[in-house]
Amino acid sequence: MLAEPKLKTFQELITNASREELIWMNGFLAGLVLGESHGNGVEVAPPGLKVNKISVLFGTETGNSKKLATEFAAKAKKAGVNVKLSGLDQYRLNDLPKEEYLFIVMSTQGDGEPPATAKKFYDHIFQNKLSLNKLKFGVLALGDTSYPLFCKAGEDVDHQLLKLGASRIVPLQKCDTDYTEEANAWFFQVLNVLADGNGNVPVPAASKKHKHKKNYSGIVISNTNLNDTGSGKQTHHIELAIEDGADYEPGDSIGIVPHNKKDIVTNILALAGADGESQIDYKGERISLKQILGNRLNIVHLPERVVKKYSTIVKQEIPDTRIDLLDLLRIYPVKDESQFEKVLEILEPIVPRLYSVSSSPEAHSGEVHITVALDKFNVNAEEKFGLCSEYLSKIEEETELEFYVHKNLQFKLPAPERDVIMIGPGTGIAPFRSFIAQRDATGASGRNWLFFGDQHFTSDFLYQTEIQNWVQTGVLSNVSLAFSRDQQWKVYVQHKMLEHSKEFWSWLSGGAYLYVCGAKEPMSKDVENTLLLIISRQGGKSEADALAYLEQLKDEGRYLKDVY
Ligand SMILES: Cc1cc2nc3c(=O)[nH]c(=O)nc-3n(C[C@H](O)[C@H](O)[C@H](O)COP(=O)(O)OP(=O)(O)OC[C@H]3O[C@@H](n4cnc5c(N)ncnc54)[C@H](O)[C@@H]3O)c2cc1C
Ligand SMILES: Cc1cc2nc3c(=O)[nH]c(=O)nc-3n(C[C@H](O)[C@H](O)[C@H](O)COP(=O)(O)O)c2cc1C
The missing domain is CATH 3.40.50.360 (Flavodoxin domain)
Structure with missing residues (x-):
């Protein structure tokens, strides 16, 4: 050559x-x-x-x-x-x-x-x-x-x-x-x-450890609704027995790909006049159409880009909107099976949903736990549920569930002797159950302060017994609870931070690590504004200096958020 x-x-x-x-x-x-x-x-x-x-x-x-x-x-x-x-x-x-x-x-x-x-x-x-x-x-x-x-x-x-x-x-x-x-x-x-051409570029060492997104298999051991009667919410504590090698650390989450509802798949097949048992090639696998629609392709709340492609296939004008496949087929039917095959090609895979791990590898060896809030919303006055949270809320014991571990390299516990403040209302409690259980199991000497909140004390105090036990055994030095709807005015975790400003500042200025988990909006924003207020008032700082202090906390890895 x-x-x-x-x-x-x-x-x-x-x-x-x-x-x-x-x-x-x-x-x-x-x-x-x-x-x-x-x-x-x-x-x-x-x-x-x-x-x-x-x-x-x-x-x-x-x-x-x-x-x-x-x-x-x-x-x-x-x-x-x-x-x-x-x-x-x-x-x-x-x-x-x-x-x-x-x-x-x-x-x-x-x-x-x-x-x-x-x-x-x-x-x-x-x-x-x-x-x-x-x-x-x-x-x-x-x-x-x-x-x-x-x-x-x-x-x-x-x-x-x-x-x-x-x-x-x-x-x-x-x-x-x-x-x-x-x-x-x-x-x-x-x-x-x-390079300057003189060969002084280091030779890359052969990578010793490759990080692959590996799917693991878990068996559902239990699925318990943590909310009591009278609650407007459903939050499921799900425990999985996991195979060896599915290693995680507190602060990580697991990714799960939900299945579509069987009745919706049946209705889609009927409307399309397609045979669910027919075998199809999908990503190198030969599987049935029923299976592809059941647990591979997203058929609900289709993004506008998919709806646009559908409109081209059926040659009909469709408004720019998100819509379920079933509704599309009802309102803008496909002409024949070959058009439906084209529709299958434009559908996207079901995307994984992440759930913070709420167990500790030290305290719950061989298991992974998650804390899943059933996502409820209304469409045209009809109550609907999120795909994955509904799938998980109904998952039965002994079911095999595939998952992968999504490492969070930042949201990690500090050295055992450091103090930790955790702010996690609602499902934001999940990683902190893991943190506290891990610190308890490993005998970490640093103090732990938990802020938790939800709607009602009697029905929505997630992990109440465990939290109370941790208080009794001294693992939790402080617990600050905010139940928003137990009085005429709303009380949230940020109000509790403010109520304990002096002590909060003493922990923070003494080197404590601060973690926030749960809803990005409005919770994490309100918490951050309150944090700035505490830094400014208790630390005697101007607004600009308080902001600079917060940035410094971030730089030092002492203010960490896992919000969604
Ligand atoms: C790092 C991370 C950690 C997380 N940890 C947790 C956790 O510990 N616990 C937890 O409960 N969640 C957690 N989540 C959120 C979780 O991943 C999911 O986003 C959540 O459960 C909702 O998913 P879903 O499939 O139930 O809802 P989806 O089906 O994805 O719906 C989400 C939203 O889309 C809209 N929507 C969906 N379908 C329709 C429709 N047909 N018509 C109109 N609107 C529609 C609604 O607004 C709905 O609320 C975490 C997320 C991240 C990124
Ligand atoms: C909620 C969520 C949504 C994501 N969306 C996408 C996406 O649309 N496209 C993509 O290629 N990766 C997506 N990812 C994958 C991330 O980009 C990937 O995990 C990456 O390694 C994260 O890197 P980081 O830790 O630097 O943020 C998503 C991850 C999460 C948790």
Whole structure:
């Protein structure tokens, strides 16, 4: 393949090379080939390029992007590059036009959206007419192929930077949850592009441990409604016996893909005139149509993008709205079976739902527990339920349930001697049951303070007996309860924080770690505003200084949120 004299030069090069040099050359060539094969207009850096300063920014929800950005920054520093590492939320947007080399590691959340910490940056580049002609950049996008809009937010940022005049010097790399290998290859590629051509780029060590999104199987041991008679809510405590290897830590959650309701599947098949037993090829498997509609494809609350495609197939005008497949088939019927087959092709997979683990590996060995609130809402005055929470609320003992462990690298317990304040109303209690049980089982010496709230003391005090036991045994030093509807005025956890301002501040200023879990809106916002008030009043700080103090808490990893 290689003609003389290139072959001779090549042989000379490899004959005299050390093993290390051979590995380096191998990686370098792989990087070059990868760059070309993406066809993304990649500029491969000319040898001799000297880059001494880069910025590495990350946008994360559960810490994976931060971890990778930090690893990349360390590698770049080792290669002699000056690195500014920062979260996208901390980044000064005015610096963007001044940047020369910028690398972004970010995940996708929601339905193809940027993580909350990247939102400000994302909006900034989309809403402003920026000129970024000086900027050279690369994006490493984290995502999960179980979601229909895989790595969409990272992809958006990559495209938008290009649109604003910046030069993409490495192709966009999208990574699934088993990101280690792809991320390492991308780091290596970036370092090669930045290299000064003298070969002083570190050779990536073969990855020792790959993180795969592995599905585990659990058997439902129990499913108990924690709310008592008279409650307007249903919160299910579900215990699973799990197989070996399904390791988790307090603060992690598990992902579950719910099944669709059987009667809806039957009605869909009837309306489409299709045979549920007919076998279909789906993602390399041959399975029945009934099974695909039952537990693979999303058939409820279809996103507008799917409804649009449906409208094209049936050649009928359909308003831009979210709607169930059953209603679509009723109102805008398919003509025949072949049209229905086309409809099957446009349906997206059922996305997993996450549930915070409420058990502790130390206290509940061989089990994983979750705390699931039945999601109720009204559509045209008809009461409806969320797909997964309803599926789980009805799940019977002995049922086999598949799940995966979603690691949260940030929402983790501190050293045993540190004090911990936990604010978790409603299902926000889940990770804190895990935290407290773990601290109890491991004899952690730090103090624990729990803030819990719900509607009524008598019917909605989740895990009441356990919490009271922990108070009696001294595991919980403080418990502050807020039952919003037991008096004429509403009482929430933030009111309890304020009531105990002095002690709260004494814990916080004494180095306590503060955790918040549960509803993002309005709970976590109200809690944060109250926190700022306490810092300002008790700490004698101006509004600006209180904000700076809060940022410092975040930087130190002492203010952590897991809100949804
Ligand atoms: C990190 C993390 C941890 C979490 N931990 C917990 C936990 O510990 N406990 C817990 O209970 N939850 C937890 N959640 C939330 C959980 O993942 C689910 O989002 C929740 O259970 C709702 O899912 P669902 O399938 O029941 O509802 P979905 O079917 O997904 O519906 C969600 C919403 O979509 C709308 N909707 C759905 N269908 C229709 C329709 N046909 N018409 C109109 N509107 C519709 C409604 O507004 C509904 O409320 C967590 C989430 C995250 C991200
Ligand atoms: C609620 C939720 C929604 C998600 N939505 C998407 C999505 O639309 N597209 C995607 O590719 N990944 C999606 N993901 C997967 C995350 O991007 C993936 O787990 C990533 O590794 C998280 O990285 P982080 O810890 O840096 O946030 C979603 C994850 C969660 C928890």
